[in-house]
Amino acid sequence: xxxxxxxxxxxxxxxxxxxxxxxxxxxxxxxxxxxxxxxxxxxxxxxxxxxxxxxxxxxxxxxxxxxxxxxxxxxxxxxxxxxxxxxxxxxxxxxxxxxxxxxxxxxxxxxxxxxxxxxxxxxxxxxxxxxxxxxxxxxxxxxxxxxxxxxxxxxxxxxxxxxxxxxxxxxxxxxxxxxxxxxxxxxxxxxxxxxxxxxxxxxxxxxxxxxxxxxxxxxxxxxxxxxxxxxxxxxxxxxxxxxxxxxxxxxxxxxxxxxxxxxxxxxxxxxxxxxxxxxxxxxxxxxxxxxxxxx
Amino acid sequence: xxxxxxxxxxxxxxxxxxxxxxxxxxxxxxxxxxxxxxxxxxxxxxxxxxxxxxxxxxxxxxxxxxxxxxxxxxxxxxxxxxxxxxxxxxxxxxxxxxxxxxxxxxxxxxxxxxxxxxxxxxxxxxxxxxxxxxxxxxxxxxxxxxxxxxxxxxxxxxxxxxxxxxxxxxxxxxxxxxxxxxxxxxxxxxxxxxxxxxxxxxxxxxxxxxxxxxxxxxxxxxxxxxxxxxxxxx
Ligand SMILES: Nc1ncnc2c1ncn2[C@@H]1O[C@H](COP(=O)(O)OP(=O)(O)OP(=O)(O)O)[C@@H](O)[C@H]1O
Ligand SMILES: [Mg+2]
Numbered sequence: 001x002x003x004x005x006x007x008x009x010x011x012x013x014x015x016x017x018x019x020x021x022x023x024x025x026x027x028x029x030x031x032x033x034x035x036x037x038x039x040x041x042x043x044x045x046x047x048x049x050x051x052x053x054x055x056x057x058x059x060x061x062x063x064x065x066x067x068x069x070x071x072x073x074x075x076x077x078x079x080x081x082x083x084x085x086x087x088x089x090x091x092x093x094x095x096x097x098x099x100x101x102x103x104x105x106x107x108x109x110x111x112x113x114x115x116x117x118x119x120x121x122x123x124x125x126x127x128x129x130x131x132x133x134x135x136x137x138x139x140x141x142x143x144x145x146x147x148x149x150x151x152x153x154x155x156x157x158x159x160x161x162x163x164x165x166x167x168x169x170x171x172x173x174x175x176x177x178x179x180x181x182x183x184x185x186x187x188x189x190x191x192x193x194x195x196x197x198x199x200x201x202x203x204x205x206x207x208x209x210x211x212x213x214x215x216x217x218x219x220x221x222x223x224x225x226x227x228x229x230x231x232x233x234x235x236x237x238x239x240x241x242x243x244x245x246x247x248x249x250x251x252x253x254x255x256x257x258x259x260x261x262x263x264x265x266x267x268x269x270x271x272x273x274x275x276x277x278x279x280x281x282x283x284x285x286x287x288x289x290x291x292x293x294x295x
Numbered sequence: 296x297x298x299x300x301x302x303x304x305x306x307x308x309x310x311x312x313x314x315x316x317x318x319x320x321x322x323x324x325x326x327x328x329x330x331x332x333x334x335x336x337x338x339x340x341x342x343x344x345x346x347x348x349x350x351x352x353x354x355x356x357x358x359x360x361x362x363x364x365x366x367x368x369x370x371x372x373x374x375x376x377x378x379x380x381x382x383x384x385x386x387x388x389x390x391x392x393x394x395x396x397x398x399x400x401x402x403x404x405x406x407x408x409x410x411x412x413x414x415x416x417x418x419x420x421x422x423x424x425x426x427x428x429x430x431x432x433x434x435x436x437x438x439x440x441x442x443x444x445x446x447x448x449x450x451x452x453x454x455x456x457x458x459x460x461x462x463x464x465x466x467x468x469x470x471x472x473x474x475x476x477x478x479x480x481x482x483x484x485x486x487x488x489x490x491x492x493x494x495x496x497x498x499x500x501x502x503x504x505x506x507x508x509x510x511x512x513x514x515x516x517x518x519x520x521x522x523x524x525x526x527x528x529x
Contacts, residue, residue, distance in 0.1 A: 166397070173383050173394055179345055180381040185369035185398035185446070 004137040009260045015144040017252020018151035022206035023229035024244035026199030032175045032239040033195045039101040042226015043108035048074040048207035049217040056124035063126045071204040078200030112219035120216035129212045147209045231275045237288025302351030304341050311337045313505040324476050326484040326492040329502035335485045336378050339452050343375050370398045372449035380435045384428025391427050395445030412441040433464040452483040489526040493517045
């Protein structure tokens with residue numbers, strides 16, 4: 001492999017890894033607060049892609065306005081799912097809410113099939129993102145180049161929110177102890193909503209970056225990336241945001257190099273081997289804490 | 296200032312509170328004692344809206360707060376220091392203290408109260424950057440009390456503040472309870488340590504399997520034969 005090719009693959013790997021990281025943060029944050037694996041998260045990411053098609057293709061709204069519409073509608077979708085499918089089960093056994101999440105996932109996939117048909121739809125081109133950049137020998141599209149920058153930027157802002165703001169402190173408290181958090185006067189539902197807003201915002205962002213260089217969207221387009229990001233979150237230690245980001249980058253890079261080495265069919269399998277290996281040898285992931293049942 | 300009338304609580308099939316009535320008057324320290332599993336913690340949780348009440352009512356400052364959510368109750372100055380400390384282990388001491396003032400917006404007053412609790416518990420100030428989970432048990436209990444004080448309680452309810460602490464620290468905690476009370480905070484105290492609790496209390500209630508069996512002034516209860524046998528080990 002030449003140096004140029006190597007750099008090219010690195011960039012591609014970091015870029016897809018950044019997108020995985022954005023989505024993995026959504027899994028890990030919701031888990032951190034609710035101890036729920038939000039199986040619908042990948043499908044929310046898919047719906048965000050359809051929202052973009054809706055806005056840009058069907059209504060011909062300029063891309064920058066469409067992008068904000070996509071972000072807002074994705075957040076609303078996430079909040080709606082939380083209110084209808086998860087919040088009524090707050091005091092039920094944890095398995096019920098997991099099953100509800102799986103149900104929502106199927107519901108979104110079938111809803112998308114029903115509304116938009118199972119045929120792949122073309123994702124609209126965002127002109128600025130599709131331009132080509134050249135650095136010496138390495139050439140790449142703008143979207144590939146800015147994805148890791150956006151990821152890191154989002155991560156820094158997110159960590160600042162969690163470490164420095166009042167709501168961030170409340171999130172950390174709620175993730176440890178619901179009842180005592182309530183005794184501080186924290187409203188659990190507000191904290192949960194904020195968590196979903198952040199997760200869906202990042203999923204919408206990830207969706208735009210993911211689908212821009214790809215030809216099409218279809219109702220199951222969210223499930224494989226969703227699963228990979230879930231693995232990224234588990235790998236990093238579910239509940240840990242830096243862990244999820246690291247997991248995302250790692251899976252993106254490995255997958256890209258496996259493809260580059262000519263084992264494309266194997267690249268998705270790799271993710272699941274990684275999952276099994278993590279669960280076998282280090283179930284708490286890289287930065288995970290020892291799991292204690294919450295009281 | 297706090298009046299509970301005929302409170303019933305069920306946990307599934309268990310009838311944990313079977314008609315509790317008690318009242319806390321202004322300026323007083325009231326204690327609630329009883330054996331393990333009598334329903335003391337349940338009473339406080341029901342007052343705070345943490346566990347659903349089957350029936351009965353809670354009046355605070357003359358208002359019926361039975362249906363209020365926990366946040367509004369806390370905002371009104373009714374604050375519970377939960378059993379077993381329950382500090383947030385990953386948060387620093389300072390962050391735990393800041394969370395105690397979560398519902399308040401008066402920044403200057405919050406800063407003043409923070410100074411005050413650090414004066415009450417100098418050990419906490421020395422350790423304000425430390426993760427609360429790394430404090431000793433006694434320090435965690437101090438933090439739990441300090442955190443509650445940050446909510447500006449009008450009525451502070453403490454669930455077994457002396458649990459698992461060395462006698463010297465217990466003494467310290469009790470003298471601080473008296474001090475807090477002198478500073479104008481009403482106190483409702485739950486204790487296993489019946490003697491120490493009754494000694495500083497104006498009035499006491501004794502609870503057995505979900506009902507209040509005896510009540511009286513602290514002094515009377517201390518010399519009550521039944522209580523001496525059952526709770527004071529004499
Ligand atoms: N979440 C719960 N689910 C079911 N039963 C409960 C629950 N919490 C408490 N109980 C039961 O209710 C009864 C009263 O419990 P509570 O914690 O109020 O006792 P307590 O007087 O505070 O005891 P201790 O002195 O040991 O703290 C006990 O029999 C207990 O087993
Ligand atoms: Mg108790």
